[in-house]
Amino acid sequence: MSLLQPYIQQCATAFTPPFSISSPHSSYVSVSKRIFISCCSSHSQTAVLNGTIDGKIAERAEIRLGLPSKGRMAADTLDLLKDCQLSVKQVNPRQYVAQIPQLSDVEVWFQRPKDIVRKLLSGDLDLGVVGLDTVSEYGQGNEDLIIVHDALEYGDCRLSLAIPKYGIFENINSLRELAGMPQWTTEKPLRVATGFTYLGPKFMQENGLRHVTFSTADGALEAAPAMGIADAILDLVSSGTTLKENNLKEIEGGVVLESQAVLVASRKALIQRKGALDTTHEILERFEAHLRALGQFTVTANMRGGSAEEVAERVLSQPSLAGLQGPTVCPVLCKRDGKVTSDYFAIVICVPKKALYKSVQQLRAIGGSGVLISPLTYIFDEETPRWRELLSKLGM
Ligand SMILES: Nc1ncnc2c1ncn2[C@@H]1O[C@H](COP(=O)(O)OP(=O)(O)OP(=O)(O)O)[C@@H](O)[C@H]1O
Ligand SMILES: O=P(O)(O)OC[C@H]1O[C@H](OP(=O)(O)OP(=O)(O)O)[C@H](O)[C@@H]1O
Numbered sequence: 001m002s003l004l005q006p007y008i009q010q011c012a013t014a015f016t017p018p019f020s021i022s023s024p025h026s027s028y029v030s031v032s033k034r035i036f037i038s039c040c041s042s043h044s045q046t047a048v049l050n051g052t053i054d055g056k057i058a059e060r061a062e063i064r065l066g067l068p069s070k071g072r073m074a075a076d077t078l079d080l081l082k083d084c085q086l087s088v089k090q091v092n093p094r095q096y097v098a099q100i101p102q103l104s105d106v107e108v109w110f111q112r113p114k115d116i117v118r119k120l121l122s123g124d125l126d127l128g129v130v131g132l133d134t135v136s137e138y139g140q141g142n143e144d145l146i147i148v149h150d151a152l153e154y155g156d157c158r159l160s161l162a163i164p165k166y167g168i169f170e171n172i173n174s175l176r177e178l179a180g181m182p183q184w185t186t187e188k189p190l191r192v193a194t195g196f197t198y199l200g201p202k203f204m205q206e207n208g209l210r211h212v213t214f215s216t217a218d219g220a221l222e223a224a225p226a227m228g229i230a231d232a233i234l235d236l237v238s239s240g241t242t243l244k245e246n247n248l249k250e251i252e253g254g255v256v257l258e259s260q261a262v263l264v265a266s267r268k269a270l271i272q273r274k275g276a277l278d279t280t281h282e283i284l285e286r287f288e289a290h291l292r293a294l295g296q297f298t299v300t301a302n303m304r305g306g307s308a309e310e311v312a313e314r315v316l317s318q319p320s321l322a323g324l325q326g327p328t329v330c331p332v333l334c335k336r337d338g339k340v341t342s343d344y345f346a347i348v349i350c351v352p353k354k355a356l357y358k359s360v361q362q363l364r365a366i367g368g369s370g371v372l373i374s375p376l377t378y379i380f381d382e383e384t385p386r387w388r389e390l391l392s393k394l395g396m
């Protein structure tokens with residue numbers, strides 16, 4: 001039985017029969033009155049049960065981390081891990097298993113993003129890095145999937161509905177206007193081309209669009225309206241260039257999901273697999289510390305003053321100079337007339353990259369000189385907020 005089944009049944013009760021489910025392998029899904037067809041046999045629960053027996057995970061010593069084997073997420077994921085001093089040692093690009101020397105109990109498996117989600121559900125992977133769009137589409141709200149880090153700051157895109165700029169759509173600019181067009185009927189529903197055959201129908205149903213039918217393809221969906229195959233498309237948008245080049249436009253209320261790369265885990269693995277939670281903690285800490293540091297610079301400067309407190313007062317009087325917890329102020333000691341004195345103090349603060357120039361101006365305004373700026377590698381907090389969240393999601 002497909003995981004889409006509850007949804008199909010929900011639709012079936014929402015609309016009056018007759019309807020039919022003609023083939024579980026068909027690539028068509030419709031939320032119009034007549035056809036409700038599950039789209040993808042690979043979503044089946046048999047697969048979900050593969051690596052688990054009666055909800056218990058299969059025994060193995062290693063913790064398996066799935067990383068994208070190709071596509072635009074692959075290189076950025078390896079770069080992130082490298083920046084966190086977790087370089088992946090892969091002998092050659094065609095070898096799908098690899099190691100991270102710093103995490104001795106982790107085995108890396110390179111997989112296509114959708115297969116990472118499927119294998120997390122089947123118990124064949126424990127952790128994975130993929131786009132939120134892929135987790136949402138192939139995870140279908142399954143409670144075994146837990147988002148451990150929701151913002152790895154790459155792979156930014158949105159899943160968005162787009163329609164032609166021309167013809168009957170020329171003056172249609174919102175989902176409400178699209179839904180209100182008299183053209184869509186049971187006999188002639190709005191045809192949407194999408195690779196998101198779970199999220200697409202769900203979104204349409206939640207937004208009250210009744211006369212909709214879906215077709216699917218693996219890529220270049222933006223061609224479908226001009227080819228006469230579809231009226232609209234539901235696909236990922238990043239810069240918007242592909243839509244523009246194909247004479248398509250997004251509409252108000254048409255964004256299904258904002259996505260970026262995330263770290264996702266199997267709840268069962270975190271709870272049952274020895275070492276999985278500790279390893280996840282380490283990866284999470286490194287990701288958080290690195291990503292927090294990305295937005296910050298360390299600024300050091302010298303400042304003349306009578307005492308550390310007096311210098312701190314001056315620094316704290318400026319809105320952009322508070323730092324993470326306040327400035328570090330240390331005396332700069334030098335010898336004058338045989339005596340050690342401290343006419344200058346060195347101050348060290350963290351400054352958001354965006355506020356860098358303003359901070360330098362404020363430092364100068366209060367007498368700062370010799371301002372040095374260096375990038376930060378990590379900011380480790382006492383405890384990461386996401387770790388607390390994860391423990392609470394796990395009921396710990
Ligand atoms: N234009 C984009 N800009 C930024 N990120 C994107 C964009 N398109 C996709 N992504 C993100 O990258 C992930 C992988 O996309 P990619 O195009 O590499 O693979 P795919 O389309 O799923 O597979 P394939 O095209 O190989 O069949 C997507 O799931 C999404 O999270
Ligand atoms: O808004 P843009 O920056 O133009 O990016 C959007 C395009 O990127 C993705 O396609 P991809 O390049 O992955 O090709 P595909 O259709 O073969 O998956 C997506 O499916 C869009 O077509």
Ligand SMILES: [Mg+2]
Nearest residue numbers: 071072218219
């Ligand atoms: Mg693609």
